Amino acid sequence: MSKKIAVLPGDGIGPEIVAEAVKVLVWLRDAQGLDLEMSEALVGGAAIDATGGPLPESTLKLALEADAVLLGAVGGPKWEPLPHAIRPERGLLGLRKELDLFANLRPASVYPQLVDASPLKPELVSGIDILVVRELTGDIYFGQPRGVETLPDGSRRGYNTMVYSEAEIERIAHVAFKAAQGRQGRLCSVDKANVLETTELWREVLTRIGQQEYPEVELSHMYVDNAAMQLIRNPRQFDVIVTGNIFGDILSDEASQLTGSIGMLASASLGTKYGMYEPIHGSAPDIAGQGIANPIATILSVAMMLRYSLNEPVWADRIEAAVSRVLDQGLRTADIHAPGTRRVGTHEMGDAVLAALQAGQ
Numbered sequence: 001m002s003k004k005i006a007v008l009p010g011d012g013i014g015p016e017i018v019a020e021a022v023k024v025l026v027w028l029r030d031a032q033g034l035d036l037e038m039s040e041a042l043v044g045g046a047a048i049d050a051t052g053g054p055l056p057e058s059t060l061k062l063a064l065e066a067d068a069v070l071l072g073a074v075g076g077p078k079w080e081p082l083p084h085a086i087r088p089e090r091g092l093l094g095l096r097k098e099l100d101l102f103a104n105l106r107p108a109s110v111y112p113q114l115v116d117a118s119p120l121k122p123e124l125v126s127g128i129d130i131l132v133v134r135e136l137t138g139d140i141y142f143g144q145p146r147g148v149e150t151l152p153d154g155s156r157r158g159y160n161t162m163v164y165s166e167a168e169i170e171r172i173a174h175v176a177f178k179a180a181q182g183r184q185g186r187l188c189s190v191d192k193a194n195v196l197e198t199t200e201l202w203r204e205v206l207t208r209i210g211q212q213e214y215p216e217v218e219l220s221h222m223y224v225d226n227a228a229m230q231l232i233r234n235p236r237q238f239d240v241i242v243t244g245n246i247f248g249d250i251l252s253d254e255a256s257q258l259t260g261s262i263g264m265l266a267s268a269s270l271g272t273k274y275g276m277y278e279p280i281h282g283s284a285p286d287i288a289g290q291g292i293a294n295p296i297a298t299i300l301s302v303a304m305m306l307r308y309s310l311n312e313p314v315w316a317d318r319i320e321a322a323v324s325r326v327l328d329q330g331l332r333t334a335d336i337h338a339p340g341t342r343r344v345g346t347h348e349m350g351d352a353v354l355a356a357l358q359a360g361q
């Protein structure tokens with residue numbers, strides 16, 4: 001039976017980078033016989049423009065019926081004056097919630113060819129291989145109450161609520177401990193337990209589950225402010241990082257800089273039934289439409305899709321190897337460009353990865 005892939009390009013550079021990743025899927029279908037069926041739908045600002053809302057019913061239905069979702073990025077200045085409840089970002093958050101994608105895996109490993117592309121010293125970043133496990137359907141992103149209210153004196157105040165239930169913490173903890181078991185066996189849980197009760201519970205639950213069920217995993221705890229600093233000071237100390245939604249959002253963007261560019265970081269958002277795959281970056285309005293965005297994060301997200309949702313781990317490995325060979329050839333998009341390398345645009349990078357995949361399969 002064919003595997004259905006919902007393709008949601010979104011906004012800004014979304015359609016540009018998704019087109020390059022889809023080329024890989026099309027080749028796997030047409031030349032390698034993978035039984036894939038791709039269908040495109042609108043999400044985010046593009047959906048608002050066409051239908052009035054960021055997550056049309058038809059898009060949600062397509063995602064719910066798919067074996068995997070590939071998403072580009074949503075949002076941009078055009079839609080920023082809109083009320084929060086109907087902004088493009090709500091389309092993405094709605095998908096995460098509706099598909100119950102509570103575990104967001106964001107691997108940050110540096111390709112050896114790119115150690116010079118990081119703003120950090122090469123000796124600090126070389127060999128970096130971090131997996132950020134970000135809880136994705138709870139926290140201050142979804143907690144109630146939330147809003148902006150006008151007080152009796154006429155002034156306004158805004159509020160959001162950080163909430164985690166024990167069950168939500170437990171399920172992400174299991175994902176993180178299992179990931180650590182399959183890697184170097186070290187898990188660092190990042191919280192702000194010195195100030196926030198929510199994360200005090202987080203720490204308590206992580207500790208209990210670690211002691212009871214994963215005694216062989218070396219669990220440590222770190223406050224988020226220190227973690228932000230340690231990622232720059234000594235990033236090689238980390239194997240798996242597990243953290244909540246908001247801290248994970250921030251720390252994964254930071255971690256991307258260890259690898260050279262946010263344009264390199266892929267992600268998998270997983271639940272018990274569904275999987276959605278997207279680069280960790282946004283719609284990059286500052287470079288949208290110029291054909292210069294780095295498509296590698298999205299292509300590597302397709303690799304994660306092949307590994308986690310489509311049961312094609314060998315193709316996942318081959319795509320990652322193809323990216324490496326293209327970097328060996330000295331091809332670089334603007335965000336990872338360095339003296340002595342050849343600067344290419346989005347299409348050329350996509351074509352080169354596909355050619356390397358074709359040559360190496």
Ligand SMILES: NC(=O)c1ccc[n+]([C@@H]2O[C@H](COP(=O)([O-])OP(=O)(O)OC[C@H]3O[C@@H](n4cnc5c(N)ncnc54)[C@H](O)[C@@H]3O)[C@@H](O)[C@H]2O)c1
Pocket residue numbers: 013017072073074075076077089092262263278279280281282283284285286287292293294295297335
């Ligand atoms: N998953 C998502 O859909 C997602 C993620 C983050 C931000 N956003 C949205 O995107 C919009 C812009 O947000 P932002 O500017 O804070 O973050 P961003 O990630 O879009 O861009 C930050 C910087 O990184 C650069 N960049 C990002 N991706 C790149 C790529 N593939 N190649 C080269 N350079 C790249 C951009 O040019 C920009 O300078 C906002 O509306 C935001 O809400 C969406």
Ligand SMILES: CC(C)[C@H](C(=O)O)[C@@H](O)C(=O)O
Pocket residue numbers: 074075089092093249280282
């Ligand atoms: C666009 C936004 C809702 C999203 C998030 O905050 O989760 C983005 O920053 C991400 O990292 O995927």
Ligand SMILES: [Mg+2]
Pocket residue numbers: 249250253280
């Ligand atoms: Mg983010």
